[in-house]
Each structure stands twice: as structure tokens, then as C-alpha cells.
Amino acid sequence: MLPRACPCTVILLVLLVTGVSGCQKPAERVFEFSTDASSRAGMVALEDSVVLGNEVGAVVRLDRRGEPVWRVKFAQEVAARPTVSGNSVIVGTVGGELASLGLADSTERWRVTGEPPVLTPLVSDTTSVYVLGPDGAVRAHALDTGKLRWRRPPPKAEEARIDPTQRLPTPVLGEGVLVVSLGEAGLMGLSTTDGAIRWRHPLPQPLGMTREGDTLYASARTGRVIALAIADGVPRWEQAPATGLTSPPTYALGTLWVGAEPPELLALSPSDGKRLSGIALPAPLVTQLAVYGNLLLVATSSRQGQLLGLRSQGGPPVFSLRTDTPLRTPPVVVGDQLFVLGLDGRVLSWSLRVPDP
Template identity: 25%
Template sequence: MARLRTIKQALLPGAVLVALSAGCSLQKPLPEPQVEEKIDVEVVRSSWPVGRLEAGLAFDPYYADGQIYLADGRGWVKSIEAEQASKRWLRKLDKPLSAGPKVAGEKVFVADRKGGFYALNREDGEPLWEAQLSSEILAEPRMTRGVVIARAGNGRLYGLDAESGERLWMFERSVPPLTLRQRSAPAVSGSSVVVGLEGGRLVALDVTDGSVRWEHTLSEPRGRTELERMRDIAAEPVIDRGAVYAVAYQGELAAVRMATGSSQWSRSVSSFSGFLLDNEEIYLAGTDGRVWSFDRRNGATAWRQEKLEGLSLTRPVAYGDYLVVGDNAGYVNWLRLRDGELMARTRLSSVPIERTPVVTSAEDGLVWVIDSRGRITALRVD
């Protein structure tokens, strides 16, 4: 568990789970759900393209146009061909990284632990420009209308010119005394940026100048201690069909009108890893390891899967008829989309799987999963 050296010390998500469980030991065995395997999952290939991925840093793999982009804490950024898992290019930056890669247009964006923000050429990894921000970047950047949005760990959000790295604007909100180390990536749509803040607030900004369009309280801090009052929006919001969907740790899942910031509906549920918005459903990985399916129109529960309770899960992804989530016991879990039945658990590693799996658009339909040591594995249902 992360040490509370000062009241400002940020907690890793897993550390918060331990702290919330009275008398829980760090050595307590993880749950091992007994599952009757109802589908055959094939390991297609496996390799070690990057180094160890520290918890709390934003190193989700990114897939685009047949390429998987990866980064690690040592400063390596890599592009590999998804079908052959062969290296396309490899770039070593001077400083330990904390976030990325994010592909937008012809650029790949990454950030380091001292506020350095880098744009690389997507074709060969060649550096294009570098900007210096105020502190460590703990969330994936986003880009819209030629503006790159980068979020620093000290509560500042920056708008940078995508071609030059020039700072266009800065937005700032104070950070509560105790927060998760994980930060929510901003969501973008057209000229709007929506960011989930510590303390349970959603803010919509104009991408051209960073001005506030609206603010919405997703979840009010409650409780006697700082730990009880934590309401961080640590998972990325999703903008779709005129609404923003967001979830808070120890708070609510809610739909908010994009035009006005007013509430459509909310449900009491906690998550720091996030959710998948797919057609008319929202699939959410809860803080307690339960997986939920909600109706996106009104928040009504469609199903709930409790067999993974006690595990820390990744954000879910859809793969054919299945919902795929990794867990901190080193398994990939396969749930049937229509009813949440747990169809299989595939053991890949002795270390946690904390990064969101990637589903490629290749004809053979692969799911790529990376563990905390940097080993990446391609899976498919036979």
C-alpha cells in the first residue's frame, strides 16, 4: 500500500482497496473463482516488448491501423505490427515516462514524470517537439481541433498546439488532500473537452481557450475522514449521443446532458477502472470486482456478475459476444455479453493485469493483453 507520508500523498487504486478493508493484510490471498470453462481460449503469441509498468501510470496499449503502440516507465516507446508482433520502430527517450502512448493524426504523444510532454512521428518514432508542463502527467492525453489536451497531477489541464507544442491555455482546480494516484483522461468531442476531477466534479471546457462551459457535481464528498470523502473521477468520461457518461470512486455512475451539464440519471456504484459504452448498454467494472450491465437510457440494471468480487479489474472491452476484463491475479476473464455469465478465466501471468486489453480489427480477431512486467499476449476464442 502506498505510504501516507503527508496528507497530500496520492494513493494507488489497489492501496485504497486495502485501506478500506478493515484488518486486511497485504498478503491476503486473492480470490480464485471456480469456473466451468465453456469456451476455448487460444494463446496465439506472446512476447516482452516493454519493461515493467508501474501501477497508477497511464500506460494502456493503443491500437490503430494494424499497429500496437506501447510505452514503459524506462522511457521506451515502441510500435509493433499487430498480426506478426514484429517491431516496426523503437525509440528511447531520456526520462522515465508516466503516460502514453496516445496516437492522434500523424503523431504519438507521451509524457514523463517531471512534466515533459513529447510528440513523436507516428511512422518512425522520430521526436517532433517537446513541451514542459508543471508536474507529472498521470493521464493519457487527447486531441481535438488541432489542440492536444494534457492533464498534470497537480490539478492543471493544458491545451497545447498539436503542431508546435505551444501552450494555448491552462485550466486549474485545487486538488483535495487525499486522492487516487490515477487521473482521469479528458474526453473530447468537437470543440468541447470534458474532464473528471478529484472531488467528484465534471467540468466541460471550450477547447479553443479553456473557458468553462459548465460544471456538474457527479458525487458529493461525504464522511468523517479524508479517505471516506474521496470521490475521484479516475476513469475517463465518455461523450456519446449528446450525453456525457462518468463514474466516481465511492460515488455514482451518471449520464449528464452535454449541452447544459444537467443530470439525466445516476446510479450508486463505485469504479476507478471505468466502463464500456456499447450500443444501448454500459458495462462497468466495480471497485469491489463485481461487473455490471446498465441500460444507458435510464441506468437500470440489466445484469450483475459477482464471481470476481474481491479482485481489481481492468476497464472492460467487447470482443464478439464476450466482455473481456483482466484482473490483479493475472487472469483474463470472459463474460457473455447478453447475461454476464462467466464463460472462462485464462491465466496469463503471476503478476497483475492492470492495463485495458486491446481488441484489434485484424481478420483473426485478436485480444491483446499486457501484464505489469511488460509481457504482451494475443488471445482469441477458438
Template identity: 25%
Template sequence: MRQISVPFRRRLVPAAGAVLLAAVLAACSSSPKALQPAPLLPFTQQVPATQVWKVQLPPTHALLLPVAHSGQLYVASADGSVSALDGQTGRSVWRHEVGQPLSAGVGTDGQSVAVVTRDNDLVVLAEGRPRWRARLNARVFTPPLVAGKRVFVLSGERSVTAFDADTGAQLWHQAARNTDQLVLQQAGVLTAVGNTLVAGIAGRLVGLNPNTGAPRWEVPVASPRGVNEIERLVDLVAHVGRTDDQLCVRAFQSALGCVDAARGSLQWTRSVNGSVGVDADDDHVYGAESNGRVQAWRRTSGDVAWSSDILLHRGLTAPLAAGRSTVWGDATGHLHFLSREDGTLLNRLSTDGSPLVSAPLLVDNTLVAVTRNGGVYAWRPE
């Protein structure tokens, strides 16, 4: 079995199989000195935030992304537990043990809650109780999308399948046509814009008819380059920056682009080296390069508006754009508030010292962060 060195928390799998390739937690060519995290700089607090609750859950895993919906937070643990928490108080609404380890995090419309096991079972719950399960043909790393009384699944082999959310009946299956040998074991892109299902297929955004699976449009964000399988990886990764019908997405270690999902047209793309998702507002798209350099691109043109090196090598998550700030989690359990306007440090919050598993979330007016060690922390920014 070949060994492949990939960045921290990234894994690769064969596109057509479920056998994991060995991975090394290493940053491929940088020296230890160069990878030292940037020190935590002093700052003047300009965006106060008060911690309002904390909950300890079983240890989570970086691939199991939490989700917020209708005032509740849904968190899945790699060991198979799924929890719903009240976003205002942290109170447990329900908890269910699936009985199998999970490979993909939670998707929900507030009624049906969907997760996927490592044995390729799609499991759908209602009010914390099992409703149905269905066997899938391939590994899944992207949380299912639950919308319009359907459950949509993007598999690791790049196929998309739709199920009836109430009965579990398979409605349609759009087979993969990509022949790449490797895919990223990391959550990809699966969302809805209006009446179009949008999926990240390799380096492309593809719009599908949610009723039939028929393609409506296809937009390339990045094209494979390089001479080996690793260099040619261009999978689109979560989190997605959305403003109205515009989706801005990152292609792993290669590009950033914005697409008009109503028309199925590319607005712009830029060569950018990064491995986690982005967020967007009316003015900018925000993301971090692989070395932790934070950048803001103008949403209409893709030109760089500002950049900041104060969080270099801190293992950043995707950002959350909220209020005056962009909020970034890091590998030491900190949340950093940077100004949307120029990247100035506005505040810093601490958790339990373990990495944040995803971008911070907003549950109504509550800011929530979930750590690798299972800590769920909530604050109310002033």
C-alpha cells in the same frame, strides 16, 4: 510523512505538489479470508478465440495505459520506452527510448504520439522520433489526448493545457480552481465529443472549447463527502463508456453517472463503490465494484439489469464491451468473457500470470491484453 492505506494499485498525491504520500498495498478493512479470489469456475466455451501473436516488452506499469489507433497498438513502459506494434501481426513498427521514466501512458492521433515523464516533461514523437518536448507545472497521470492537431494535457493539479501538435507552442492553459488537498495517482478522464474537449475535474465532467479552453458546461457526477481527505476523494477515473454523445463515467469509490456531452446535461447518477472505469453499449453500462462484483446498469435509466459474483476479489480491470461479451482482465493475468445479456461466463483466456494493466483493447478485429510483466497477447475471437 503520513501513511495512508489505499486499495491495490491506487496511490494518492497532494494536489499542488509532486511528493508522493506513502501508500500500503492493502484492502483496508477486509479480512484475508474475505479477500481470497473467487475460484476459476468451469465453463462451456461459447466465444472461441485463437491466439495470433505474442510480444514481450520491458515491464510496464499499471498507470501507463496502452492505446490503439489506426490498426496499431502503442505501449509505454515505466522505464521510458515507447513502442508501436502492428495490431494484426505484433510486428514492431518502431520503438523509442525517452531517456526518463514515464508517469502517464500514450496519447496519439496516429501521427503524433505523446507521453509524460515523471519530471513533468511532455514528450511528443512522430514516426518514433522526437518532435518536441515541453515542461509542465505539475505531475500528470492521465495519458495526453491528441486530436485536431493539438495535444491536450490534464495535470494532477486538475489544470488543462493545450499545445500545438506540430510546434509544441502552448495555445492555452485552463488553471485548476479545485482546492482539494489530494488527488488520485490514476488515469483520469480526458476525451473529445464532437468539437468539445471533455475533462474530469474532481467529481465533475467539464466541457471546454478546444480552441480557447473556455468552459462550455459543467456537470457534477459525484460530490465530496466524509470527514477526511481520503473519504472526500471523488476523482473521475478512466476508462469511459461512450455511446454516441453520451459519456458514462465512474467517480472513485463513490458514484457512476452518464452525461449528455453534446448538451452538457446529467442523465443519471448512482451511488456505486468502485475504483476502475466502465464501458457501455446501446443497452447497458458495465463496471465492477471494489469487491469484484460485476454489474450491468441500463444505459437509459441507471437501473441494475444484472450482476454477477463469479469474479469476486480477482482485481478486475475496466471492461471491454465487444461482440456478445464484456471482457475483463484480472490480477492473475486472466481474461474473462461474460455475456452482455446476463453475465454468464462464455470463455476464459490466460496470459503470463501477472496483472493486466488496463482494460483489454480491440485493434481492428484483434483482441489485445497487456500485462504488468510486459507481455502483449493478441487473439482473434470467432
């Protein structure tokens, strides 16, 4: 008769077989918060909280426990991601308002009205907030007063076919240049000082852009991905890694990532754009990625709203979270906490504890 194993030995064997060995789950739900309306704006991450807006004009600063720090109501939808610079958050609405709020207590510092709808996420530096209008017009406002610093008219009708009901890709700042994507007019690099055109580059059907160092990367629905010098627009490379792409590029973990059809996450070499690998996805990726440690956080746009934690080298997901709402804006990470904003206006958050591979 075999000797009877002690209870501790049995427990240890079970843990080894199941692979959990007493560790916590890689993602533990922290909270779910409803903004009481759908949202397409996206979130801004702060050191201890996030800021977001929704379709009824609410702007909320939410702490890491899911409690509102403050809430402000505008008359019309906040459809574009706000921007934060210093101790101010700047918000735009579809009614053409642009307002600066104190980050600590939401006190209004200035407000501009009577402008075109704000549909594209705002960007800012230490002196100005930059607004890309739905018709392709660009303007810069002083951060401290809201005063108009410069305005550039939209491209001529023969240069671009822009649908004013659709948001244009988020502008990118770097090297004293504001890069905007203007539909069929392609990419345009503008001086942040006065709005003068520094360079142009054709890119039909653009999806979005990102910057790493002095290089601008951009993707298009047609399957093209390009790299340009952000200061002068000089091309560095162009590739077509797929017949159709679905997302803006993301530079993360030393690699360039972009969503493709059929649903796949492509890894590209930042130096020459050549395809390195592909990871199958359950649904299309339409937004940029976030990163936690050595993990890629991938939000998908189906009704199930799956969010995946993937290793950059491939393999099965470290975790898969279901939100039951499409995820069409980037997730954000604050410390060891993940936040996502669903299309239905819910903010969901998880605490991440992912061991190294």
C-alpha cells in the same frame, strides 16, 4: 453381438460429447513480449500494431507478430497512455516532457519541456493535444508545433483536495467540450477553443468517464453513476447500483458496464441507469472493457491477472486467460487479435476465434 462401429463414427461421437467438434480454441496465444520494465501506461491500438510506454521511459510500437517497429527512449517514466492523431503519436513523461513522434518511424517533430509530470492519459482531436496535470491544471498544445494554445490553472485549494501523486481520470472530448475530473472539485466541461468553463457538476471520488453520442457517463467509488449532456452538463439521470464501484464505466453492446465490490460486472441501462444484471468476477475490475464481436473482454487486477471473455447475457466465460501479472489498463483489440499490457511490462497477445452463440 452388436455391430462394430467404424472409427469415423467413434471420433464423431467423442467430438460431440466434448463439444469441440474440430473447432480451434477461442483464444490461441500469438506472442509474449517484454518491454524490460514495469508499466502503468496502457496501450494505444493502431490498425496493425500497438504503442505503449514503460517506467524506464521506453516507448515501443509493436506489430501483430510481437516485433518492435520502433523503440524510443525518454529520460524518465512514461506513466500515461500516449495519444495518436493522424500520423503522430504524442507522449508525456513524469519529468514534464511532451513530445510528438512520427507514427511511421518515430522521428521527433517537436518537444516541450519544463512542465508538470504527465500522469493522466493524454487525449487529442485534429488540432490539439490536451494535458491534465496532477494538480488539476489543464493545457492545450497545437498538434503540429507543440505551441501552447491555452492554459487553465488548477482549482483553488478550497475547491478541491487533489493528491498530486495520483493520476486523475482520463479526460473525455465531445461537442467542442473537454471534460476533466478534478477530485473533490467534481467534473468540469471546458471549451476546447480557449479553456473557458462551460459547466460544472459535483462528483466526489470519481473513477472515470466515457462518452456515447451526446451523453457523458461517469462513475464514483461511492457507488454513484451519472449521465450528463456533454455539451452543457445538464443531468439526465443518477443511480447508485452498488455500495462501492471499482472501475470507470464502459459503453458496449448497447449497455453501460461498470465494476463493483464484491467483484462483479454490473450491466446498467444507458437510458435511465437502472441495474439490469450482474456477472460475478474472480477479482476486481479497475479499468474499462474491450469488445470483440458480441464478447466482453474483462481484465482483472489480481496477481493472477485473469482476462475473461464473457457473453453480455451472462453464463460461464467463453474463455479465461491467466497472465500472472495484474491487469490495470484496458485490453485492446486489433482485428481478430487481443493485446493486454501487464503491470510487469509484458505485452501478451492472443488470436481470437469466438463463434456466435
